[in-house]
Amino acid sequence: METANKEQAMVCLRKAEKARDDGDLDKAMRMAEKSLKLYPNDNQKAKDFLSELENCREAGEGRGGGGNEGVRQRQSDGCPEEEEEERGGEGERANHTPEQGEAVESVLRCRDYYEVLGVSRDASEADLKKQYRKLALQLHPDKNRAPKADEAFRAVSNAYGVLSDKDKRKRYDMYGESGVRRSQSGGGASFHRGFHGDLDPEDLFRSFFGDNFHFDDMFMDIPRRRRTHFSYHHGNRREPLSGWFQLFQMMPVFLILFLSLFSTFIYPFLYSPPYQFYRTSSHPVERYTKLHSVPYFVKESFGQEYSTAEAVRKLERDVLSVRKQDLREECYAARRRQGFRDVPKDKMPKSCQEYRRLTSSKTRG
Template identity: 40%
Template sequence: MDGNKDESIRCVNIAQKFIAAGENEKAIKFLNKALRLYPLEKAKVLLNDLQNNEGGRGGGEPPPKNAEGIRQRTRGGTDQKEKAENQENEPADYTQEQLQLVKRIKKCKDYYEILGVSKEATETDLKKAYRKLALQMHPDKNKAPGATEAFKAIGNAFSVLSDPSKRKKYDVYGPETDTSHSHAHSDYTHGGYEGDISPEELFNMFFGGGFPSSGTTHYRRSRHAHHTHNFYTRDTQSESGYTLFLQLTPILLLIFLSILSSFFVSDPVFSMHRTDKYSVERKTYNLKIPYYVKEDFRPEYKGEMRRIERNVEEEYIGQLRGNCWRERSYKENLLWKARNYGDAKLYQRAQDYQTPSCDQLQKLYS
């Protein structure tokens, strides 16, 4: 509704310019359009004055007093008409493409149509569609009328469809399950389905607050939901202490068992890192992997060297595999971001990123 109000104000401004130019019929046309968009009091007053004047004159214009008045009125009317038409056809703060995108989203009937994806869309498809639309529709970038509501619709659509349980419910019952919401609210909730976070918070999660939040207002939960939450909060306060104790019992039991077991479990045979207790360095016979043992290691484990060194090598290779997986994942994420945003510097950084654990693992295998 706020977007309609902005458009209504713009129509009133154009109508005032036509009134100054003597183009009353065009002024009436724009005032009627303004009232259809939003019931502005100023539009009602201007339209009423124009209709009364038109009725008193029988639809005709009052005759000018002299020829100079005709020339002045003609010149002034032409200038004002051109300015009004230029203002209408060439808005300075948004493009026609941005306005068309806003209109398309506001006409959509369901969340899949808003994001432009099919009902079989994966999580990756939803993220790609949201990223593209959110950057185009953020009100601090798109100044077209209705951009704020369209931005909310995009955020709420992704928030619902990206949640498996909410998406399943939405697919089963459809977007028209609740008709009690107002029209303005249903512009972005489509039948009462709301995400758990606001569109602006969702945008900041994706882009790290790429735009300032001054142009966007966070939508709030309904007053009914607020009262319901308070009701359940008061009811559960008396049971909170007992419930908390039950929830903490397994954790306390685990802590107790851990402390108890520490008295019966002996120290490990070796360590992969040097410490005060494990100060003697050794290397495995097969892969030459360094490890550390206690000073009394040799006489105590003399007959189990092969088993111990096999365990050392398995633990070392397991650590390399875990580190290699993290290094490759980080490099792939850098490459994906660089390609997605067209960032040449980030792409070069990803290409230069080293994976020493993977290199060491490959060296061992070869």
């Protein structure tokens, strides 16, 4: 229970930080207080965040402005910086490669969601997932330090969120083309206001790559403002789940794998049917029922397992019963394909003729 509360508290804290970045101090305060309420012990991040919000609000009110104005001027208030990134400063530009910049620009030049992901309009779910994984890793703000990488990353996340949902994809194909085209002067901003996925970019990324995935080993010098702006810094990651909790989450997967292996490799050795209607390596011996001469195949040890005439008769009654049932179903399907038209007996499907043969004669015991 404590672990679950801690996870939920971290979710609330992330929402609070996002609300703070969007300029909604009231919502940020509510979510931060909820985080602290869910997990009051050892939740210093929430406490520090609340103190930061109070400072921002007091500074904004001291200048005679509202809370949102205080957020917009938070560089002088002691709140996290964003101004330099929004201006696309030279320091930021110096920290990315030409390839990273081209990857960002390539996405921002796109005019619809299919172009963003680089897929055709009949792309399958597997195609969408493949392209999302590729682009998300290229554009993740913790890896790609080019200006507007976060915007391109949001575009990719939003495109996948829409196209992977059947209903949203249908609506987008019918109505959304003109509504999501970004204006030439907006630099792509209006492009993201059409449809939206159910998960925010952070949660969607983690659903693909896991909670503990990060780029820190490769990119230790990522500017702090980049992380703060898009909420991917260390303090914003979910705390690693405990080993037992992770194992518990994986139990359904283990169970499915076990059942699959059991049915494929173990079950045939534990149970083998006494007969088959086709030859197999385990049932190589062909026999015919005494009544109607229906062929069936048995194991080489059949003579030892069915050593009495009564045992054989009982088995063959079962063979005939199963065979009749199979033929009846095959006959019905064939007649349905014919539209149940009246046809001569010799034109009837073979399954129907064989079923008639097995059911027309009197059964001898």
